[in-house]
Amino acid sequence: MSYRYLLFHKPYNVLCQFTDDSSIEQRRSTLKDYIPVPSVYPVGRLDYDSEGLLLLTNDGQLQHQLSDPKFQHPRTYWVQVERIPDETALRQLRQGVEIQGYCTRPATVILLQAEPPLPPRNPPIRFRKTVPTSWLEMTLTEGRNRQVRRMTASVGFPTLRLVRIRIGYLSLEGLQPGQWREVTAEELHHLRQKFYIGNAKR
Structure with a gap:
């Protein structure tokens, strides 16, 4: 074969x-x-x-x-979220957060200083003029259903756009x-x- x-x-x-x-x-x-x-x-x-x-x-x-x-097996994502996560939220994501009664494994989470080089989304996300956005780079070693979105929401920063950039x-x-x-x-x-x-x- x-x-x-x-x-x-x-x-x-x-x-x-x-x-x-x-x-x-x-x-x-x-x-x-x-x-x-x-x-x-x-x-x-x-x-x-x-x-x-x-x-x-x-x-x-x-x-x-x-x-x-x-x-x-590591999977890495660029994640656009509402507002700018503070160090407390980033530390929670790195250590693991509880979602649906389960504590996520430790993750690598970096607050990006600039918007990553991605093509525009079609259709674009809905921006709110009064709410800034920021980008995270997150590497997980598990892939539960809608895990990234649930993780960022659990620390108060909803995901707007999610792009997987690496698989190992x-x-x-x-x-x-x-x-x-x-x-x-x-x-x-x-x-x-x-x-x-x-x-x-x-």
Whole structure:
């Protein structure tokens, strides 16, 4: 079997699956609208209203290793929030916050001094003239449902825009929204080293 490994820049308001099986009257965009490669599946998920890096493959072993929380595989996000978090809020996010009766694992959280180099979102977020916004870089080692949004809301700074920029060694760099490419041999080597996975046919 020939394995495929793809990186995709998921746009805003695109389902992280190849079909829309909901009962919503107006069909929503899916991965099928962008990726014409058969039999590959996303590793993990990005919410409909989130953007950024998605890895797709037909390599079931790698998919399991990257999805299983026990391996604590890092995922990094740029997060636009309402207002400017103070050091107390940043420390809470780093140490772990309680959401839905669960305390999140410690995270790396940096308050960015400038807006990150991202293409504009379509449609843009709704700005409030009287409320400033800021950007965080957050690296988590778990991926619970809407975790980043719930974490920032729990410390009083709601998420306005959420973009995943890295999955471990893999980066969003060079991909515009809706674009995809094959994982390079070097990138795949780093993934295999992380999990001690033997060589597989490309």
